[in-house]
Amino acid sequence: MIKIGKSNDISHRFAKVIKNEATRNYDLYLMILPALILLGIFAYAPMYGVQIAFKDFMPANGILGSEWVGLEHFLRFFSSFNFVRIMRNTIVLSLYSLIVNFPLTIVFAIMINEVRAKWFKKTIQMVSYAPYFISTVVLVGMIQVFFHQRTGLVNILLMKLGFEPATYLTSATAFPHLYIWSGLWQGIGYSAVIYIAALSGIDPQLHEAAIIDGAGKLHRIWYVDLPGIMPTATIMLILNMGHILNVGFEKVYLMQNPLNLETSQIISTHVYEVGIQGMEYSFSAAIGLFQSIANLILLIGVNTLCKKLSETSLF
Amino acid sequence: MKIHETHEDRIVNTIFYILLAVLTLIFTYPLWFIIIASVSSPDAIWGGNVVLLPSHITLLGYKKIFVESRIWIGYRNSLIYMVVGTLVNLAVTVAAAYPLSRRDFKARNFCMAYFVITMFFSGGMIPTYLIIQKLGIIDTLWVMVLPGAVNVTNIIITRTFFQNTIPTELHEAGMLDGCTNFRFFLRVVLPLSSAIIAVMTLFFAVGHWNSYFNALLYLNSRDRMPLQMFLREILTKSQISNSMSTADMIVMGEQYKLSETIKYGVIIVACLPVMIMFPFIQKHFVKGVMIGSLKG
Numbered sequence: 001m002i003k004i005g006k007s008n009d010i011s012h013r014f015a016k017v018i019k020n021e022a023t024r025n026y027d028l029y030l031m032i033l034p035a036l037i038l039l040g041i042f043a044y045a046p047m048y049g050v051q052i053a054f055k056d057f058m059p060a061n062g063i064l065g066s067e068w069v070g071l072e073h074f075l076r077f078f079s080s081f082n083f084v085r086i087m088r089n090t091i092v093l094s095l096y097s098l099i100v101n102f103p104l105t106i107v108f109a110i111m112i113n114e115v116r117a118k119w120f121k122k123t124i125q126m127v128s129y130a131p132y133f134i135s136t137v138v139l140v141g142m143i144q145v146f147f148h149q150r151t152g153l154v155n156i157l158l159m160k161l162g163f164e165p166a167t168y169l170t171s172a173t174a175f176p177h178l179y180i181w182s183g184l185w186q187g188i189g190y191s192a193v194i195y196i197a198a199l200s201g202i203d204p205q206l207h208e209a210a211i212i213d214g215a216g217k218l219h220r221i222w223y224v225d226l227p228g229i230m231p232t233a234t235i236m237l238i239l240n241m242g243h244i245l246n247v248g249f250e251k252v253y254l255m256q257n258p259l260n261l262e263t264s265q266i267i268s269t270h271v272y273e274v275g276i277q278g279m280e281y282s283f284s285a286a287i288g289l290f291q292s293i294a295n296l297i298l299l300i301g302v303n304t305l306c307k308k309l310s311e312t313s314l315f
Numbered sequence: 316m317k318i319h320e321t322h323e324d325r326i327v328n329t330i331f332y333i334l335l336a337v338l339t340l341i342f343t344y345p346l347w348f349i350i351i352a353s354v355s356s357p358d359a360i361w362g363g364n365v366v367l368l369p370s371h372i373t374l375l376g377y378k379k380i381f382v383e384s385r386i387w388i389g390y391r392n393s394l395i396y397m398v399v400g401t402l403v404n405l406a407v408t409v410a411a412a413y414p415l416s417r418r419d420f421k422a423r424n425f426c427m428a429y430f431v432i433t434m435f436f437s438g439g440m441i442p443t444y445l446i447i448q449k450l451g452i453i454d455t456l457w458v459m460v461l462p463g464a465v466n467v468t469n470i471i472i473t474r475t476f477f478q479n480t481i482p483t484e485l486h487e488a489g490m491l492d493g494c495t496n497f498r499f500f501l502r503v504v505l506p507l508s509s510a511i512i513a514v515m516t517l518f519f520a521v522g523h524w525n526s527y528f529n530a531l532l533y534l535n536s537r538d539r540m541p542l543q544m545f546l547r548e549i550l551t552k553s554q555i556s557n558s559m560s561t562a563d564m565i566v567m568g569e570q571y572k573l574s575e576t577i578k579y580g581v582i583i584v585a586c587l588p589v590m591i592m593f594p595f596i597q598k599h600f601v602k603g604v605m606i607g608s609l610k611g
Contacts, residue, residue, distance in 0.1 A: 021421050027497040028414040032426055035411035035465045039433055042462045045446045046438025052445070063445070108338070111331045124335050126597050127342045133589045133596065135525030137543045138582055141550030142345060145578050153348060156363040185341070193604045217324045242435070249440075250528055254551055268440070275441040276532065288439030296436055 053286035066282075073286035082265065090266040093252070094244045097180050102240065105188050106233060109195035110221055125196075128189025140254040143182055144169055170259035179255060179264075194236070195229055202228040234312040242299030245291050267291045353377070353579035357572040376580040379573060385549070386584065389542030396459045396541055397523040397588075403464050404519040405512065412470050413500050416477035417486075430467045440532075447533060458533040459541070463526075469515055472603065476511040477504065514603035517596045524588055542585060549581050 021029075048063075053073060055066040077083060108128075115121040134142075146152050147168040155165035168174040202225065210220045249268040256264045267287060275284030299314075307313040320328070352360050356371035364370045380386055414420045415427060437443075443462070452458045481504055489499045505512075527543040534540055589596075 017421060025420065025496060027495060028417065028420050029422065031410040031497070031500070032414045032422075035407050035470065036426070036429065038407065038461065038465045039429065041446070041450070042443065042465070043433040043437060046442035047436065048438075049442035049446055050438045052442065057445075111335055114328070114331055115335065120332075120335075124339050125601075127339050129597070129600070130346070130593065131342060133521055133525075133593065134586065135527065135543055135546075137525075137527050137546045137550065138585055141546065141578065141582060142349065144551055145349075145582075146345065151361055151575050153360075156361065157366075160363050185345075189342070190604070193601055197605045216321055217327045254547065271440050276444065281441055281445065285439060285441040288441055292436055292439060299435065 050285060050289050052282050053289045055282055057282040057285070059281075069282075073283045074290060076283065077287050077290065082270075085262070086265055086267055086270050089263055090245055090247055092263075093176060093179060093247045093266060096176055097183060097247075098240055098244070100180050100184055101187065101191065102233075102237065104184065105191045106195055106229070108188055109192040109199060109229075110225055112192065112196055113199040113225070114217070114221075125189065125193075128192065130189070131186040132190040134186065136248075136250045136254060139182060139186055140251060143178055143255070147178065170257060172260045172262035172264070175255065175260040175263045179251065183251070191236075194232060198229040198232040199225060230310070231312045234306050234310055235314060238299065238302050238306055238314050241302040242295055244298055245295050349579050349582050352576070353583050355576075357576040360576065375573070376577045377584075379577050380580050380584055383577075385545040386542070386581070388538055389540060389545040392539060393524060393542040394588075395456070397520055399456065400460045400463070400523040401516060401519040403460050404466065404469075405515060407464050408466065408470050408473055408515060409505070409508075409512065411465070412473035413477055413504060415470070415474040416481070418483070430465075430470060434467050444532060453533050454535045454539060456539075459523075459529055462529065463522075466519075469518060473511055473515060476508065480507060510599070510602065513595070514599045517592060517599060518603065521589055521592065521596070546581065546585050550578055 052063055052066065054068060054070060055063075056069050057063065057066045061067075112121060112124060115124070131139075144152075147154050149155055149165055149167050149169070154168070159165055166174075168178060206224050206228075207220055210224055215223065245267060247266050247268065249272065252264055252266055253269050253272065256269060268291070271284045271288050271291075274280050274287070278284075303313050303315065348365075351367075351369040352365055353376055354372050354374065355365045355369040356373050356375075359365050359370040411426075415423055417423070438446075447453060447458060447462065452461070485503060486499060489503060494502075525543065526541070527547070530541050530544050534544075
């Protein structure tokens with residue numbers, strides 16, 4: 001039926017496919033069209049607009065009419081006085097959160113997986129991902145309510161025990177810890193779901209064989225469970241590394257105040273400050289683009305590395 | 316199978332159970348404290364008498380919240396954004412996911428690439444802001460609905476669900492009977508997909524209720540602000556009070572006390588819709604995350 005090599009045959013088949021798609025499957029195209037158009041406007045148009053990072057954007061001249069200035073904005077950012085601070089804060093928050101979240105989530109999932117009593121397993125799972133549904137504003141509100149210098153529960157208890165109350169909310173040293181550990185509290189239950197699913201997918205025969213060989217619980221966790229969830233863990237790690245410069249804007253912005261800026265000023269809040277509040281569109285677009293590209297490079301780099309080391313990769 | 320437990324296993328088990336019990340406390344206590352503090356008198360809280368149970372029970376905080384116009388305006392707006400936004404999200408997601416689930420859809424690979432690229436690269440905050448400004452939808456309902464209408468992750472989850480639950484044979488049978496794709500989608504696919512639609516509805520609804528970023532960037536009028544914006548005013552914008560001296564606090568007196576304690580009640584009121592949804596969420600939620608983790 002298929003004769004490869006005859007070019008007019010191929011073009012004939014191609015025409016047939018097009019005709020078939022146009023007459024029988026046209027409605028599939030109509031169904032996907034809204035999503036394509038919306039992404040075109042809200043994702044691809046901004047990618048096109050990112051050229052203002054290399055221009056001196058004037059709202060009156062539009063994106064196309066503005067003058068090219070090359071890498072000027074990037075150089076200005078790299079040499080600005082707070083560049084080092086912003087980069088340091090962003091990377092510290094990111095790595096700190098990765099180092100805390102990644103292993104603890106896996107440990108948590110493994111502990112839940114070992115629970116035999118069904119009701120207990122269900123309860124702890126439900127309770128653990130309840131905080132995930134709390135909005136960022138409320139979470140930050142809760143942090144401020146609990147750690148308030150005079151009226152917060154933490155300081156009230158400290159004072160009762162005879163300690164001096166501490167100013168957590170306005171302290172630059174406390175900020176990363178508050179940010180990371182509240183994030184763990186909110187996210188661990190949700191992130192663990194994926195690992196629990198992976199753990200339940202491990203062949204029980206492996207465990208049985210290990211038991212017959214005399215392996216204790218810890219041995220089985222180490223030699224059966226951990227290798228079993230390694231592919232999932234690798235994918236999660238790659239995804240996380242791809243977002244290393246992408247510390248979420250909302251929570252940091254909400255927790256920020258003039259007194260903790262030293263550790264709380266990060267790339268995305270800086271972009272907001274300079275761009276939306278300061279209306280320096282081109283300069284802040286350049287900072288944003290730098291962040292996107294650095295992320296992309298990191299993602300591809302880590303992905304390649306993982307592919308070489310473990311044969312698991314995202315793409 | 317009966318597992319014979321060694322002595323070592325029993326120790327490990329005990330440690331796990333104790334740790335998990337402690338964690339359960341850590342997860343629940345802050346939420347419990349908010350509840351008991353919201354009905355306790357400010358003096359009792361500040362005196363450290365509210366730890367396990369409410370003390371000097373009063374509903375004064377809630378009374379004040381009820382007459383607070385910001386809460387009502389925010390509630391109304393958030394409900395509108397949530398309902399309209401979720402409907403648009405659902406329509407776009409389900410409609411886009413179905414063609415992608417069909418192996419005979421020729422543009423499938425192209426469309427997948429088109430979607431996935433946006434997950435890894437974006438124009439960033441400022442170019443997006445400029446485009447939205449140019450569209451002239453700043454400070455309207457649309458800016459709360461359209462920019463986030465396409466959620467690529469959820470489209471992929473839904474696509475995976477369709478692929479796994481709608482057999483190709485069913486589609487072929489439909490085609491033989493002269494059914495168009497669209498009719499097949501409405502009459503066969505959707506009725507078989509209530510599970511994923513429920514999961515998506517919950518994901519989207521909670522997302523809209525909790526979202527704050529779009530309002531901060533694109534809304535100006537106070538009477539269009541969603542609840543989260545007012546919550547921020549009430550909950551987190553009182554940095555001054557944090558650095559206030561005790562003398563100041565006495566001067567401010569009752570007024571200040573009340574504004575501090577309504578915070579607990581406000582948190583409860585703000586979480587109410589999500590709390591109502593939670594029983595449904597937790598039933599479908601795990602399923603949803605599992606489908607998603609089957610890797611698209």
